[in-house]
Amino acid sequence: MLYVTIALFALAVGLFALHLFWAKARGWVWKAVAVLGGAMLPAGAYFGLSWAPSEQDMGEVYRIIFVHVPMVWAALLALVVNFVASAAYLFKRSWTSDSLGEAGAEVGVVFGVVGLLLGSIWGRPTWGVWWDWDPRLTTTAIMLVLYTGYLALRKFVDDPEKRATWSAVVGVIAAVDLPIVWFSVRWWKSIHQVQSNPKTIDRSMFVVLVFNVVAFMCALFVYLWHRFLIAKAARAREVALPSALPPAGPQEAA
């Protein structure tokens, strides 16, 4: 099981890299990732619900970790993509990075909202409450508000170039909250536990967690790619006239 998981992890990372560095493969890589993720998600649910042992304190309820953690990690990763794309747009204007920023923010908010709800469902039987204003939960709520604001800003600005610039600035600033969310459980006292690591999770549970993380990363990849294509197509329609944005690159200084 461990070696299979490592192999699948390597396969997924290899496909992501192939997509990233070999433009010609972009037509089919996402399909391979979709097949991989489509097979791994049900398998991961089976491993999480049935194969993994129960936990000494939480009994069965802990099994929510196998969806909560991958979901929130995927959200954070999508928002990191938004940050990189935002910074890249400000560094060198391109509709590609603008579209990627839009994709990252939307997918990040969707995964983040669901991940937060999953945490709430887990918190009720474990902590005894659905919600509390602890540092981790509060900073995560702030994160979702910030990126919802980012998406709203994009909706309200009609000029594609202004929209791209302004939202890129928001994307760079909002990213401050991402490390804060991650480290909040280490910096401050909270009800939310600190990150687990292989030493604090039993081997059989850790493998299932990694398996599910790989499955969710595949889903994230496919969603990001398609949301990116949608955004790119929308930009293409908006800037049908070639003069709308001076082409980036050497002629930029014109």
Next chain:
Amino acid sequence: MTPGARNRFILAVALLVAAGALAFIAFGDIGKNLVYYWSPSEMLAQGERAFGPTIRLGGVVQPGSVEWSAQKTSVKFRVADSHKSESASVVVHCEQTPPQMFREGIGVVVEGTLDKSQVFKSKRLMVNHSNEYRPPKEGEKPADWKGSVSEAAEQK
């Protein structure tokens, strides 16, 4: 300034603002002003200032201190800084039915008020799980099993 240069300037400013804000939050004193909960010793150190306002108190349920009311509708226990028997502790009277994981030695956060008799009255009790996940060990004596659970809670 060309649009490209302007955007790069904006990027530099935005990155500086972002890094500054992050450094302020990470290394500044914000943690002292925004405390999610006080430990018993921190709360006792506040003296009279701790009486009255709604606050959160966090620590471990001191072993041997749990007293249930007859119908199990309320519970009294001591919340201590740590598992050491000599560590500072506060009596908590909680009217909420505790979550299932509540037991001696586990981490808790209670929300309520401290009254002048040094009793912390609470209507909101939360159990704190550690980041440890272990399957229950087979064939172990109940006493050992309970001991290992307390150790896990101590890692908090």
Next chain:
Amino acid sequence: MSFLTHAMLAQVGQGRIEGGWEYIWAAYGLTWLSLALYGVSLWLRRRSGEPPKELS
């Protein structure tokens, strides 16, 4: 867990969460539903216009 453990822990609360499958099913159901719905939303929005042109 033996009867003895149960009896002992009954004095100090349950100590270990029993059951709770409704929470687990809710979490997994929500996960699957949201992944499916978002996938459908992306499908419905796919290339709502001409195919992407070569943009910089």
